[in-house]
Amino acid sequence: MRSTKTMLLVTLGIAAASPAAARAQLNQQKFQSEVRLDAIFARSGGVEAGYGFTVPAGIYVRSGLVAGIGAGRHGAEGRTDFIARFSMDPFRQSRWAPYAGAGLSGRYRSERDGGSHAYLLVYLGLDGPLAPGTRQGLGAAFELGLGGGARGGVILRRGVNARR
Numbered sequence: 001m002r003s004t005k006t007m008l009l010v011t012l013g014i015a016a017a018s019p020a021a022a023r024a025q026l027n028q029q030k031f032q033s034e035v036r037l038d039a040i041f042a043r044s045g046g047v048e049a050g051y052g053f054t055v056p057a058g059i060y061v062r063s064g065l066v067a068g069i070g071a072g073r074h075g076a077e078g079r080t081d082f083i084a085r086f087s088m089d090p091f092r093q094s095r096w097a098p099y100a101g102a103g104l105s106g107r108y109r110s111e112r113d114g115g116s117h118a119y120l121l122v123y124l125g126l127d128g129p130l131a132p133g134t135r136q137g138l139g140a141a142f143e144l145g146l147g148g149g150a151r152g153g154v155i156l157r158r159g160v161n162a163r164r
Contacts, residue, residue, distance in 0.1 A: 030055050030056055030160075031053060031055060032053060032054045032055070032062065032064075032157065032158055032160045033051070033052070033053045033157075033158050034051070034052045034053070034054075034066075034141075034155050034156060034157040034158065035049075035050070035051055035155070035156050036049070036050045036051075036052065036066070036068070036153050036154065036155040036156070037049055037050075037153065037154050038050060038068060038070075038143075038151055038152070038153040038154075039151065039152050039153075040079075040107075040148060040149045040150070040151045041149050041150045041151065041152075042148060042149025042150070043114065043149075044072055044073045044074070044109060044113035044114050045072070045073065045149060046070055046071060046072035046073070046077045046109070046113075047070045047071055048068035048069060048070030048071075048077070048078070048079060049068060049069065049070055050066050050067055050068030050069070050079075051066070051067060051068075052064055052065060052066030052067070052081070052083075053065060054083070054085065057084065059090055060086055060087055060088075060090050061084055061085065061086050061087075062084070062085050062087070063082075063083065063084045063085075064082075064083055064085075065080065065081070065082055065083070066079075066080070066081040066083060067079070067080050067081075068080075068081075072109050072110070072113050073112075073113055074109075074110045074112040074113050075110050075112075075113075076110075077107065077108060077109040077110070077113065078107075078108045079105055079106060079107045079108065079148070080105070080106045080108075081103055081104070081105045081106075081121055081147070082103045082104045082105075083101050083102070083103035083121065084101060084102060084103055085099050085100075085101040085125075086099060086100050086101065087099045087127065087164045089127075089164060090163055090164050091163060091164075092130075092135075092159075092163065092164055095128070095129040096126055096127065096128055096129065097126070097127045097164060098124065098125070098126055098127075099124070099125045099126075099127055099164070100122075100123070100124050100125070101121075101122070101123050101124075101125065101145075102120070102121060102122045102123075103120075103121045103147075104118060104119070104120065104121060105118070105119045105120075105121040105147040105148055106118050106119075107119065107148045117148065119147045119148040120147060121145060121146070121147030121148075122145055122146055122147065123143050123144065123145025123146070123147070123151070124143065124144055124145065125141055125142060125143040125144075125155075126141060126142050126143075127139065127141045127157070127164050128140040128141055128142075130159045134159070135159070135161060136158075136159045136160070136161060137158070137159050138156055138157070138158055138159065139156075139157055139159050140154070140155065140156060140157075141154075141155040141156075141157050142154060142155070143155065
């Protein structure tokens with residue numbers, strides 16, 4: 001009888017200490033997608049439309065991939081960015097929130113534009129608000145950075161359940 005009570009107490013203790021999802025909690029959406037328009041200002045600049053996604057790499061950091069295609073000085077060009085973005089306000093406590101990021105960028109251009117190269121990428125951005133009264137939806141963001149030239153971007157990013 002004593003071992004049954006001990007076993008019951010141990011089981012209840014483990015169950016009480018284990019985290020459980022409450023029904024009132026928001027379902028965490030890990031995948032965040034974005035569409036963007038970027039301009040790269042360099043000896044051979046270009047304008048590109050792109051699609052990207054990020055996943056959480058912690059509370060403040062999201063890591064992901066962006067791919068873009070567009071027009072350069074001498075024809076079509078493209079790029080792939082592997083990024084990590086640090087948000088100063090990951091829980092949307094403010095309407096606008098600054099962020100910073102870094103990563104690697106691959107630019108694919110014609111030989112007349114310098115050919116394909118890999119670059120280090122650093123950028124600063126400003127995440128905008130969602131529609132008033134909503135915790136999800138689309139929000140605008142703006143970025144300025146360096147990576148294969150100076151670059152600027154306008155992003156339409158999907159909000160992630162009261163997170164950035």
